[in-house]
Amino acid sequence: MAKLASALVSRLVIIIPYAWLLFFFLIPFFIVFRISLSQTAVAMPPYMPVFDLAGGLSGIMEKLGEFSLDNYVWLTEDVLYFNAYVSSVVIAAISTFLTLLIGYPIAYGMAKAPRSLRPTLLMMVILPFWTSFLIRVYAWIAILKPEGLLNQFLSAVGLIDQPLIILNTNAAIYIGIVYSYLPFMVLPIYSALEKMDHSLTEAAQDLGCTPAAAFWRVTFPLSLPGVVAGCLLVFIPAVGEFVIPDLLGGSETLMIGKTLWSEFNSNRDWPVSSAVAIILLMILVIPIVYFQNIQAKADDEGR
Amino acid sequence: MSKLIVATLATAVLAGSTMLASAQERVVNVYNWSDYIDDSILADFTKETGIKVVYDVFDSNEILETKLLAGGSGYDVVVPTAYFLQRQIAAGVFQKLDKSKLPNISNMWDMVMERTAQYDPGNEYAVDYMWGTTGIGYNVEKMKEILGTDEKPNWDVIFDPEIAAKFKDCGIHLLDSPTDIMPSALAYLGLNPDSHDQADLEKAADLLMKVRPNIRKFHSSEYINALANGDICLAVGFSGDVFQARDRAAEAKAGVTVDYSIPEQGAQMWFDMLAIPADAPHVAEAHEFINYMMKPEVIAKASNYVFYANGNKASQQFLDKEVLEDTAIYPSDAVMQKLFTTTPFEAKEQRVLTRLWTKIVTGQ
Incomplete structure (x- = not known):
């Protein structure tokens, strides 16, 4: 029983740094990465496309098509x-x-x-x-x-x-x-x-x-x-x-x-x-x- | 035990009632430029209306714009420059003002209203707070020493490479902002200062590249201290900032005299506007605040304190003589004819402009 508890504790201890990385590194990274695939627009926030969860999965899939690597190409030009x-x-x-x-x-x-x-x-x-x-x-x-x-x-x-x-x-x-x-x-x-x-x-x-x-x-x-x-x-x-x-x-x-x-x-x-x-x-x-x-x-x- | 329960309940009720009171407390969150108001105005406003003012400051339009475009800023009244206001309106950042709640709008100055309508047709979204010019701040003694004249300088001292070279060792600062410097360079060249044409902009950039070796630094706020301390002789900057430098130099009594000149070839005129974000949490209080700021004696008090001209005609009888009669603050009609306004750049044009600017500033 004690062994089981200590195994659980050591798992938890490992989870904390991973959760930290997930919330404060990976998720922000993907938000920034997603914006980098968009285009500027005169809007709030100033880029397109913006995901609207109301559109459902099909709405999101549709907008995925609007993403492009243009901004990365621009950086090389x-x-x-x-x-x-x-x-x-x-x-x-x-x-x-x-x-x-x-x-x-x-x-x-x-x-x-x-x-x-x-x-x-x-x-x-x-x-x-x-x-x-x-x-x-x-x-x-x-x-x-x-x-x-x-x-x-x-x-x-x-x-x-x-x-x-x-x-x-x-x-x-x-x-x-x-x-x-x-x-x-x-x-x-x-x-x-x-x-x-x-x-x-x-x-x-x-x-x-x-x-x-x-x-x-x-x-x-x-x-x-x-x-x-x-x-x-x-x-x-x-x-x-x-x-x-x-x-x-x-x-x-x-x-x-x-x-x-x-x-x-x-x-x-x-x-x-x-x-x-x-x-x-x-x-x-x-x-x-x-x-x-x-x-x-x-x-x-x-x- | 029951005593404890009673005590707990009593605390809960008390806490609840104070929460209720704070919910009823009226608040307005104002976001304005730093050093831009007489604080006693805010205290007077609270005394008169019972609305608490939470006052916060910024020092560049870009910072304000980024917060507004991200949304949910929590501010009720913000003060962008009209040039930025225009594209912010297009992005849907602001709500229309309810003019029925702003009776004091009748005090406004039609000369200013006509010009701000270029950015905000019909003045539907904003009213002017203060306005000023982008001109030359200079060290009076050094100017006389180097050029041998008491005359106020014009753009020649900045944009004529031969004259500017004489000030190189003494120090020249320019604003690190293409939208302020490029129109001035275009005005010096006799071109349309509001030109968005790439060929015109490149001519202005060529001119700036020629004078670049004489410029010590491009920065948008350091010149205030640098002028006041006598570290530099010349700066292209905002009128009110130069007046601040003038006052600081006078206070320091270190033998530095700073003055401001509106160049005769023409200077840019800008307007800082009071506006309400679309997602403002306290819309009614925001209107009351803006209406209060349009009272002639209130806005006059602000102008007397910050040395900027305001857009309120009725306030002029309450202005100090040293403000109203200073032609660097309220220019003469003849100079007023020379002042120009500029319009915002489209995203593509802005990119060209910023790129030219980076080339000028870094040499790359």
């Missing part, structure tokens, strides 16, 4: 969309790399810190989240602008005589993304490093590894799951980022988030913007599934 995807992926990849470069030493330092100090350090990484994201991005405007804090400081110490133009350039976007997403990189790497058995590096050094070699051959490979998780957590939201490029970037920075915004709001073209969103999702989902497959295989071989 104008090079704008391709360029926007590419530039978003490039900006996100560079930002992710920079975040890793800064985040890894922080996580490493935290994991090597005395045990009593770690909760405080962890707290300091999380603390910025207590202020609104938007306010923190606005604060960067005050820091980076031509007569902002950074330029005032640099000219006061005599490093520059002309203010550096950072605001409204791609450099400002990288600074904004690295700053905003740093905790997402630090936390998974920290948790991977913290769990690591310290005697392994000692063993490597006993066997003749220099400290650097021990790091690259033992510590880094063992922290790889944390690195991959951190990179995905930074890369994925950075590709679709809209707020940071809008506030810190210049007008000439082309990113898919902005393209989606103008399709949706300026052109009132919900179907094309849905198609842009679906393609964006594909660009993100395929590498993730690929990575997970590799990791699952590696895990199997490890056993």
Whole structure:
């Protein structure tokens, strides 16, 4: 009886994440996908066809015929969309790399810190989240602008005589993304490093590894799951980022988030913007599934 | 036990009666532009009618339109710009106003009503709240320093590449909105500012590409702060926004003076309209609110506060002199002749326009 109950409980526990995925990922995905197959119209909502359940099954079947892939064809006809995807992926990849470069030493330092100090350090990484994201991005405007804090400081110490133009350039976007997403990189790497058995590096050094070699051959490979998780957590939201490029970037920075915004709001073209969103999702989902497959295989071989 | 039951019942009855009271409480949900009203007007309205105002704000027509097109916004009174109102009417977003409930409509200004009727024939769906122009906000001292003249600038400072280049280092912002900038460029070129013809639009786009290197940023709200702080010298923006920058600069006393110019080659005139969504939950209260806003002394109070002209002729006797006599707010008849209105683009034309705009802004 107890066995049966525990089996039931474990089933329920599995159902919850699946139900989450169904309601907050799959159903919204299909709604967006359905809109992407429609055409714009001057109506409420501004696209055709709209399903009316009153029409019954035959009514729905009839309208299915009105769907088309025209919007996806449209995306291939104008090079704008391709360029926007590419530039978003490039900006996100560079930002992710920079975040890793800064985040890894922080996580490493935290994991090597005395045990009593770690909760405080962890707290300091999380603390910025207590202020609104938007306010923190606005604060960067005050820091980076031509007569902002950074330029005032640099000219006061005599490093520059002309203010550096950072605001409204791609450099400002990288600074904004690295700053905003740093905790997402630090936390998974920290948790991977913290769990690591310290005697392994000692063993490597006993066997003749220099400290650097021990790091690259033992510590880094063992922290790889944390690195991959951190990179995905930074890369994925950075590709679709809209707020940071809008506030810190210049007008000439082309990113898919902005393209989606103008399709949706300026052109009132919900179907094309849905198609842009679906393609964006594909660009993100395929590498993730690929990575997970590799990791699952590696895990199997490890056993 | 019975005491407990009595207590529970009593609470239930009490709760029921308060729910009843709140159901009877009259409410109107208003969705207006940010910084666009004197708050005491809302308090006065509640005092006079007993209707509670739930006031919410937006900062772009696109945000408002997206909410309206999705439906079920829950708002009773919204304030789209007439240009957007027209296609929203076509999409079935609004209900016709019940004019019998709006006796104060007799106070309205026929000059404005005639122009808004281009967007809403017969003014059946909306009445004007405020109106203004799209012109040039500028830093007075820098203008004098660079051009050596006290004259108010016209479109040459933006669209003549040689003159604009002189302001490059000082900073120029343009609105990130093709429907505001392209008509101004067409007016500068002497073409029909309301042209939807692709060839005309491409001429305007070519002109903008030539001045593009002198533009620091395309953004629809940052220029208010940037002008006030002296970060930029020139901005193409909305009249009221520039007046806000002017006031902030004056308050800061940092030696920056901002002023507004309606360019002599012609400027776009726009109208923000009070309208009631088709699915508004409180239609009667919405009419009472709109009628109240058409009282001459009420709308005059709003204009005195926000420095925008309103569409209410009878209100002009209640306006402050500095508002009524400011030709940047209430232009002279001669300038009024130069102001133009524009009509919305069809979906296909809009796509051409947006694409040209993306090319101008990003260089792609």
